[in-house]
Amino acid sequence: MKVWSSSSLTDIISQNQRLLASYISESYLPESNFRVAIIGGGPKGSYAIERLASVWNTHCPGKFLDIVCFNLSADFGSGPNYQTRQPDFLLMNYNLGKVDFWTDEPEQLVFDRPDLREFLERFKNESEMEVDAEDYCSRAITGVYLQYCLCKVIDALPPNIRLHLVVDEVKSISEISDSLMLDTGSGMHFGFSEVMCCTGHSYRFGKEYDTRNSVKKISDVSPLNQTVYPAENLQKKDLKGKVVAIKGMGLTFVDAVLALTEGKGGVFKRENGSLRYMASGKEPSEILPFCRTGLPMIARKEDFNSADFSLRFFTEETVQYLLSKHDKLDFKLHLLPFIQREFRFQYVVHLLRFRCSKNIQPEKTLPELELYASGIYPDFEPFDLEEFLSPELPALDFHNAVVNYLRQTVFPENCNEMHQSKIAMSALWRKINPILNTVYSFGKLTGESQRYFDQHFYGRFQRVSFGPPKENMEKILALAEVGLLQFDLANKPKVSIKNQSTDVILSHKQASISKSAVTLIDARIPKSGGLATQPEYIKKLVLQMKASFFVNEKYKTGCLEIDQSGRLKKQKQICFYGTPTEGWTLDNESLSRANNNFLSPWANQISKNYVNIKDSKVNTNYPLLDQGANS
Ligand SMILES: Cc1cc2nc3c(=O)[nH]c(=O)nc-3n(C[C@H](O)[C@H](O)[C@H](O)COP(=O)(O)OP(=O)(O)OC[C@H]3O[C@@H](n4cnc5c(N)ncnc54)[C@H](O)[C@@H]3O)c2cc1C
Structure with missing residues (x-):
């Protein structure tokens, strides 16, 4: 496994930045009557630009559109987490083959759409070896890639779609007649028909x-x-x-x-x-x-090989069946037993593979497999999820206990087969998580059990499954x-x-x-936990626009009340995507475009709703007097 750093790249960074600089300004003058604002120009804000431009270009060809993206800094595309100037020892926490800016939807503005692996292959220095999808890279490289993709979108924009990248903080959103106004550090911006909020991690500790x-x-x-x-x-x-x-x-x-x-x-x-x-x-x-x-x-462990892996207990079918039987599910009562059994099953199967050359017979039940394993391994115990998530280390020599734990989790191959199989289960949660997301999202858990999961399980599963690359541990x-x-x-x-x-x-x-x-x-990242933790513009949505928080029964989730496509329930022209939707959805803090994709319905809805707009440019003599038109 290689770890790629910025020094492996040809000079694509300054090329990207020259193009971005020609679109970046500190103010915005409207150019068209139909305007969409995107708050946050990190990865998700850039995905929003890409999707909206692609869909608009396909369904509203020739119609004028202003896309205005506001970001706190000039780091459009990368955002702060993948900022291109950061030191190369700050690594991505999964392998580079998983990073892809693009989707496979029918509407496409850009036809050459490399993923990160292909990008690196194209722009690495000649002397470098081949790029493997399993390799890791620095977050700075990912930032260069994200900016490169944003530049590709910009390059492909037709003249009727005007993109403005504005370095400014949005402090509030308010409504004037049927359009939206943004108050930013540099002043008021009027006449937006839609606002998409992609402000990522902008919470404070409360x-x-x-x-x-x-x-x-x-x-x-x-x-x-x-x-x-x-x-x-x-x-x-x-x-x-x-x-x-x-x-x-x-x-x-x-x-x-x-x-x-x-x-x-x-x-x-x-x-x-x-x-x-x-x-x-x-x-x-x-x-x-x-x-x-x-x-x-725990250092990130390899994903299970899809060819010889399938879930047996915690499956989509199980979850669909449970959802058909209950209005709301209780995590502890309905879901946890299946998750526990899944861990036990995958553990024993993994263990038996050390000794059984043939595939484990699919008709064998879990108790049969465990009985068989205890015949081979006298010390065998069924997998204990609780002990895996929260092992008790001796209090007296805690430093050495942690060092031992690190050794055993970084190099499980130096331990016995039971231990190796146990640590391999660290990858299992990553298979279960997307299925759990379908139950967690949109308030399908009871309020009390959502609270229980958030407070007692989420962080512990993160610890064992979403750790840093082995190199860093x-x-x-x-x-x-x-x-x-x-x-x-x-x-x-x-x-x-x-x-x-x-x-x-x-x-x-x-x-x-x-x-x-x-x-x-x-070294903690604050999460949303009520009004005090929110960025200023969300506080004002609550205090001035009467937006409310999603309260699941009695549990205050910390997410604003939005519908299943991310639109604010009390103001449908304002939509959220990514981290601000956590609590209503699960696991949005990633670069994934597949998880909780609120963008595609958003962009499609805009092109559908506004297909008949008055198609004109603004009066450039008096652009600021123009209030926008969405007749
Ligand atoms: C240190 C760190 C490392 C991470 N590493 C990984 C990783 O390796 N892999 C992974 O998948 N995920 C990682 N993540 C998770 C990360 O949240 C996502 O990968 C990704 O950054 C989410 O993109 P985003 O655009 O939603 O948010 P962000 O990247 O946070 O971007 C939000 C943008 O909004 C802007 N903004 C915020 N408020 C305003 C405002 N009021 N007005 C104008 N602009 C505003 C900010 O300036 C920022 O540029 C990491 C997170 C952190 C904090």
Whole structure:
């Protein structure tokens, strides 16, 4: 497996940026009477531009359309997460063969539509080896690819579709007669017939998070508090020889640790098959991560091979059957037993493959297979999902327990067959998740069980299934082995502040340890949890436009009340796509175009609804007086 970085590419970055720059401005003057605004110009905002332009070009040829995309920065296409200038040690968390900007729908504006693998094959330096779909790449490379695709869309735009990329923050959306007005940092923009919101991760931490976390809140402006992104800030901050604490042990924690080590000139070298860290001398003396469980993520495991894998218990048919019998499903009562049995089944089948050369007979029941396995493996126990999701590590020597856990999850091949099969089950949730999404979406779970799933299962499944590439967890292991990373206070320590703002103290009564750090890096990504956590424009939709939150029975999901195509229930001209729809849908925080695709119906609806609009350009002498026309 190779990991691709920006240095493998020819100079496509500046080519993209020259083209984007000619479309980017800080203001917008309308050019046509029919206008659609897209808030957020990251990956999903760019997908929205692509879909709308493709559908409009097919169904409304020659008709004038202004597409205005607002974004906080000039990083259109990439957004902040795939920003092209970020360091190459920040990696994608799955292999590059999975990234594709395009869809296969009939309406297409762009005919040459490479996926990321094909793009890299075209633009890699001549000396580079062949690109394999299983390879990984940096997030910066993905950003270059996303911008390249956006440029392809721009290149293909016919003269009647005008695209404006505006660097500006949308602060509110309001309604004037039958059109929408956007209030942005630079002023008011009138006459939009539709607004699509693709603002991704734009939440803040609210009270809910701090009380649940049991970690004493440190003011956001305290010098002790440090965010992870942009990672360059962490790289530049002088932390040489100091002790640093990191709150959160997920993907962002890995990025933070790499910024504090590789980002400061340290080098990972492979010697006799394992990674060794060569310090630069500029890194902290000790990094102390912690979270509510103290458990690191499991390195991403290979997907199951579709040729010899199928679900037996938690299948689409099971879910459809359950939905036909109940108005709403209870996660614990109706779904969890099937999920548990699926884990048991796949585990025993995986295990038996070590010893049975022939395929496992399909007619065998789960108890029969387990009985058979216990004949071969005297220590065999059926798969225990709860133990897999939340293993109990000994409290007394927690650092070494975590290091062992890392070794066993990064290199399961060095352990026995039962352990290897257990860790391989980390890929199973990725097969179950899309089916669960069909039940989770649109409030089909009971409110109480949606809450139960969100709070007790979602994060734990993320930990075991959606971890970073093995390469990165190997680096974490190497740093822990030399003691630069210390996990002895990782499991829910007490956090307090000494001398107002000079030191953070982490302590553990049970282990009788206490350590003080000069900086606390917050490596969590805030989620939507009610009004206080929302970006300004959503707060105003609630406070001024009477938008409400989706409350499933009594459970407040944190998502606005939208319909099954993402449109706000109280204002159908405003639509949401991606992260802001989480709670109403599941798993939207990815680059996938297939998951919860609200874009295609949105674009089709626009072209259908507005096919008879008055087809004229605006009066360019008085563009700002024009209020738009959607007769
Ligand atoms: C650090 C990090 C790493 C990730 N890595 C992966 C990965 O490897 N693979 C994966 O599939 N997913 C990953 N994700 C998940 C990520 O959410 C998606 O991959 C992807 O970025 C979602 O795209 P988006 O356009 O919905 O949101 P974003 O990429 O967050 O883009 C939203 C855009 O909206 C703009 N915006 C927000 N509010 C406003 C406003 N009021 N006015 C104007 N503009 C606004 C922002 O500037 C931003 O450019 C990662 C997420 C994070 C945080």
